Amino acid sequence: MGFSSVRPALERVLVKLGGGTRRPDEPPLVPARLPFLGHALAYGRDPGALFRACQRTHGDVFTLLIAGQRMHFVLDPHCYADVLKASDQLSFGPITEVYSTRAFGHAPSASFGLDPDTFHGLYNELLKGPALGPLTARTHARVQVHLGAVGSAQWQHDDLYAFLRRHVFAINMETLFGDGAPAPDSEAAFKTLDDAFPLLIAGVPARLLPGAVAARERLVAAIDIERPDASAFVTGRDAVFLPRADRHYRNHVQLAGLWAGVTNTLPATFWTLYHLLRDPVARAAVLAELRAVDGDLALPATLKQMPLCNSSVMEALRLSSSSLLIRQVMRPFTLTLGNGQSYALREGDRVCLAPELNHTDPELFPEPGRFRFDRFVGTDGPAQFFKRGKRVPLALMPFGAGISMCPGRFLASNEVVQIVAYMLLHLDPELLPHEPPALDRRRGGLGILPPTTDPPFRYRRV
Secondary structure (H helix, E strand, C coil): CHHHHHHHHHHHHHHHHHCCCCCCCCCCECCCCCCCCECHHHHHHCHHHHHHHHHHHHCCEEEEEECCEEEEEECCHHHHHHHHHCCCCEECHHHHHHHHHHHHCCCCHHHHCCCHHHHHHHHHHHHCHHHHHHHHHHHHHHHHHHHHCCCCCCCEEEEHHHHHHHHHHHHHHHHHHCCCCCCCCHHHHHHHHHHHHHHHHCCCCHHHCCCHHHHHHHHHHHHCCCCCCCCHHHHHHHHHHCCCCCHHHHHHHHHHHHHHHHHCHHHHHHHHHHHHHHCHHHHHHHHHHHHCCCCCCCCHHHHHCCHHHHHHHHHHHHHHEEECEEEEECCCEEEECCCCCEEEECCCCEEEECHHHHHCCCCCCCCCCCCCCCCCEECCEECCCEECCEECCCCCCCCCCHHHCCCCHHHHHHHHHHHHHHHHHHHCCEECCCCCCCECHHHCEEEECCECCCCEEEECCC
């Protein structure tokens, strides 16, 4: 009697320390290298390399222990839809809520009667469809203001990533919160918070990370000022938050929205522009397309009619994206995949998709390490991609997929195109001699990876 009451607690400890014992019909359990940490160190160094090594030994479905959490990886792209369709048993809401409270310092949404799963529908309403046009136009206006204020007939020198970080941050903050929203130290504060983000979501307290708390509060102070030209995205969220939550919650959740708008748009813009500047043929083709545009770049409809420019963005995302799609198992169930295999999953486990492996698969994308600016342009519409003779509908997944697909993906893509267009048409950028930067793998699984080094460049106004 006494042992039976202790057994569940003992089992939980064993799961945390080593992943527990593999039960019948569960995925293969890769032996943990270290107690509790499991494969966390290898994951932190290079998740893609870890997944490929496990795939060679255990196949397309296996289980890793990462920082006390059992995580089941499904790597066959033909089975992705089976995971995404199991939305009744697999949820992303609890995971995003944990990450948000840790990184942005707000109380749990449930304490105010707010359900994180409902936020996604709200964001879709405020970032897509009819809402996309005004936000895209507002972004275009801020691009004109901020990039229009730099450059002269003489060459100016800077580092490309630092240059873009200043402007992408200011453009996004003013698009969302209104003109003059960034305080003088806002961009530096954002960099401090963003650099700390991987450790924050891993559970390291903000007070233990130098400057993280102060940076968060400096950004919150700027966000707390209401401006008459704030976007409908901000005011629409306020209409939901303020009647039910306190001001502290509102400010810190709005900070999460700012972070989401900058952290992936910045490296996506960098890599798109960087690859175009290194490829004279691609640059000339995209520049010719931009000069031939018949329409206003402030309009989403115009931006959609630029296949080479949009393909260049998608190709840059393919080469730099390291997103990880994670779902939490809400109750025990059996996951059945399209290949006929079934796996028993425990409540509290997580199921993960790793699209980065598809992005570098030579069967899906020949010459996967090469930037091919027209890769996503087909002879009759968008290009199609195949593996083992069967079309893969989710070959490129930089923005996630299913119900958790990033609702701001259209706005982000439009912004990248608008900034790249302005740079090429008006600032004549040129890279200076440098060692090509690698991808910063320390942010693996979190989206678009930034460069490890910042290449110098020069620009002058055309």
